[in-house]
Amino acid sequence: MQILIVEDEASLMESMVSYLALEGFRCEKASDYHTAVCVLDKHDYICMLIDLNLPGGDGLELVKLARENQSESGIIIISARNSIEQRVEGLEAGADDYMVKPFHLSELVARVHSVARRTRMKGGEVLSFGAISVLPDEHSCFVEKKPVDLTRKELDMLMFLMSNRNRVVTKESIADYLWGEYGGGYGSYDFVYTHLKNLRRKLQDAGCPDYVENIYGIGYKFSLDKKS
Amino acid sequence: MKLLTKSTLLIATLSLFLFFIMGIIFFQVLKNMSKANLDRELFDLKVLVEDHIENYNANHIIALPGIDSLSIRLVGLNEQAEEVLGDTLMYDSNENQYKTYRYIHFYSVKGGAAYQVKIYKSTNPTDYLVERVTLMMTLMVILFLAGIFVLNRFIFANLWGDFFKAIDKLKEFEATKEPVILGEQDIQEFEELRQALERMTRRLANDYKELKEYTDHTTHELQTPLAVIKSKTELLIQSERLGAEEMKCLEAINTSVNQLSRLNSTLALLTRIENNQFTEKEEIDLNGLLEKHLDLLEEHIGLRNIRVEKHYHHEPIVLFMDQGLADLLIANLLKNAIIHNIEGGSIRLETLPGKLIIQNDGQALGFNQEELFTRFVRDTRRSGNFGLGLSLVKKVCETYNFIIEYSFDNQQHIFRVIFNS
Numbered sequence A: 001m002q003i004l005i006v007e008d009e010a011s012l013m014e015s016m017v018s019y020l021a022l023e024g025f026r027c028e029k030a031s032d033y034h035t036a037v038c039v040l041d042k043h044d045y046i047c048m049l050i051d052l053n054l055p056g057g058d059g060l061e062l063v064k065l066a067r068e069n070q071s072e073s074g075i076i077i078i079s080a081r082n083s084i085e086q087r088v089e090g091l092e093a094g095a096d097d098y099m100v101k102p103f104h105l106s107e108l109v110a111r112v113h114s115v116a117r118r119t120r121m122k123g124g125e126v127l128s129f130g131a132i133s134v135l136p137d138e139h140s141c142f143v144e145k146k147p148v149d150l151t152r153k154e155l156d157m158l159m160f161l162m163s164n165r166n167r168v169v170t171k172e173s174i175a176d177y178l179w180g181e182y183g184g185g186y187g188s189y190d191f192v193y194t195h196l197k198n199l200r201r202k203l204q205d206a207g208c209p210d211y212v213e214n215i216y217g218i219g220y221k222f223s224l225d226k227k228s
Numbered sequence B: 001m002k003l004l005t006k007s008t009l010l011i012a013t014l015s016l017f018l019f020f021i022m023g024i025i026f027f028q029v030l031k032n033m034s035k036a037n038l039d040r041e042l043f044d045l046k047v048l049v050e051d052h053i054e055n056y057n058a059n060h061i062i063a064l065p066g067i068d069s070l071s072i073r074l075v076g077l078n079e080q081a082e083e084v085l086g087d088t089l090m091y092d093s094n095e096n097q098y099k100t101y102r103y104i105h106f107y108s109v110k111g112g113a114a115y116q117v118k119i120y121k122s123t124n125p126t127d128y129l130v131e132r133v134t135l136m137m138t139l140m141v142i143l144f145l146a147g148i149f150v151l152n153r154f155i156f157a158n159l160w161g162d163f164f165k166a167i168d169k170l171k172e173f174e175a176t177k178e179p180v181i182l183g184e185q186d187i188q189e190f191e192e193l194r195q196a197l198e199r200m201t202r203r204l205a206n207d208y209k210e211l212k213e214y215t216d217h218t219t220h221e222l223q224t225p226l227a228v229i230k231s232k233t234e235l236l237i238q239s240e241r242l243g244a245e246e247m248k249c250l251e252a253i254n255t256s257v258n259q260l261s262r263l264n265s266t267l268a269l270l271t272r273i274e275n276n277q278f279t280e281k282e283e284i285d286l287n288g289l290l291e292k293h294l295d296l297l298e299e300h301i302g303l304r305n306i307r308v309e310k311h312y313h314h315e316p317i318v319l320f321m322d323q324g325l326a327d328l329l330i331a332n333l334l335k336n337a338i339i340h341n342i343e344g345g346s347i348r349l350e351t352l353p354g355k356l357i358i359q360n361d362g363q364a365l366g367f368n369q370e371e372l373f374t375r376f377v378r379d380t381r382r383s384g385n386f387g388l389g390l391s392l393v394k395k396v397c398e399t400y401n402f403i404i405e406y407s408f409d410n411q412q413h414i415f416r417v418i419f420n421s
Helices: A010-022 A033-039 A059-069 A084-092 A105-121 A152-163 A171-182 A190-205 B003-055 B124-172 B188-237 B244-274 B286-296 B298-303 B323-339 B389-400
Strands: A002-006 A026-030 A047-051 A074-079 A097-100 A127-129 A132-135 A140-143 A146-148 A168-170 A212-215 A219-222 B069-075 B084-092 B097-110 B113-122 B282-285 B307-311 B318-321 B346-352 B355-361 B403-409 B412-418
Touching: A002 A010, A002 A033, A010 A026, A010 A105, A010 B188, A026 A033, A033 A059, A047 A059, A047 A105, A059 A074, A059 A084, A074 A084, A074 A105, A084 A097, A097 A105, A105 A152, A105 A171, A105 B188, A127 A152, A132 A152, A152 A171, A152 A190, A152 A219, A168 A171, A168 B188, A171 A190, A171 A219, A171 B244, A171 B323, A190 B298, B003 B069, B003 B097, B003 B113, B003 B124, B097 B124, B124 B188, B188 B244, B244 B389, B282 B286, B282 B323, B286 B298, B286 B318, B286 B323, B286 B346, B298 B323, B318 B323, B323 B346, B323 B355, B323 B389, B323 B412, B389 B403
Parallel strands: A002 A026, A002 A047, A047 A074, A074 A097, B307 B346
Antiparallel strands: A127 A132, A132 A140, A140 A146, A168 A219, A212 A219, B069 B113, B084 B097, B097 B113, B282 B318, B346 B355, B355 B412, B403 B412
16 A cells, blocks of 8 residues: 655645555655656556656656556646636646646545555455445445445545545535536535535435534544544 | 827817908908909099099090990089999899999099999909919818818827827836836927836836735745644544543634635735646646536535536637636635525526636625725625635636636626637
């Protein structure tokens, strides 16, 4: 469960390392181009997080190099640059995903999981949490072998919560993850609440215990040992 | 009124007035001169007639050269009076009309008898002369005015040509473009104008560039610290040791930092549009575009029970623009129609060839309508958005020379986008 992080901003690097550690990931750190090249083959990484703006070299070159060396690893570009051209350029260089700074750590984790799933498991994999099982490739969800009919957004939300199990995820991060640019700026995040309420109801109707805990209005926590 | 029209009119009025006065004076002088001339001739004739009476028999003088009509009458010595000069009308049986004559009446004494002599001279020839001269003068005035008209145009084109060129260049000037550069002028006033204009536009362009760079740098430099705050907040939230108070503080920080990063990315987007970084052009179907965005905004529309009425044109309406900017335009217009709607209100979408109309229920603006499309102007009754959405819309419209209009009618906000201008 090794992840390589290439990022020159120490503070941001520490945040990512700490948050990913909570998820059980161990991180290899590199803060410039040359260090990154040196540690590129050190482990068999699940995922590599690469900043494009690096001291000593271009992150895109690093992406290409990493793609050649470790074809099994997922690569996520984390960059302050946010234009379609740059995204396309990054993905063409071999990245699996592109995240624009500033991002939510919970979103980063969800994307790491998703990229890792796509590159490692090659489909056919089952995600499970308590009574819930999700088949991401078939877009289906089961509670104790009983299928639950979820909309695409509800399923995405469930998978996002499962990726961030036992963590507090903020309303903003859910909105940004599911709705992207359409998430913010509406003055309230009530639509997140409405959606989550529907998801919880459907799961409970299928006989699933409620795993969602409301944390002081800031967000939600998805855990088996919910404090009620 | 155009400068040329105005100056031509001014010159024409003034010269007509002057010519009128001058004409009257000229006419009077001419008339007086011809009258004086006639009088002089009459006096000459008087001497001739007196001479004849003196030397010959008065009764035999019938006509002398230069006299149009003559009458000599014997009168009593005591009937004599002063000599008189005057004008009179006499009937001309040949031409069947009255004619004006100048006459002199005088008395001549010969051998104890007095004769009353009346000499008449027709004014016809002199009148004719005055008439001709006046006609010539009028013709010359007309010619002169026509000449002035042509000359004025010619002088105008020569003298003011550079001035008009400067106006054309100024019209084209935008702060986003290069400063106005005019060639050196040989007229001193225009040279001064040129220098002032170049200085001004250079300054404007420079200010604009600096402001843009400033926004550009600021938004870029803010991204990393924002990312740090955001991630540290998220990490802190995970801590098990925090109580409700601390979590409340963290929530406030979290909300604010998210707003700030949204603001920052919108400003960066505005700058990117200004820098013309969206140059890809492709054909986009407007109806399809609207449907796509309505789909993406489904949750927001449903949450407030907003009804969407669609009046699409039966044929596809094709826009030729950057996909990203098209998305931005429609997304922000629809977002605006949702945010400023009322609970259970409606959104009416109408597409026509080259035109999009988005109408939504809502309350009247809490600020001046002219400020609607400017940055950071928003309804203070609402929080959480920065009022940047419509300035994004305007920026996109400016990029493609679309026209965007707003009106508020019957509790409805109406936005019209006219594409083919």
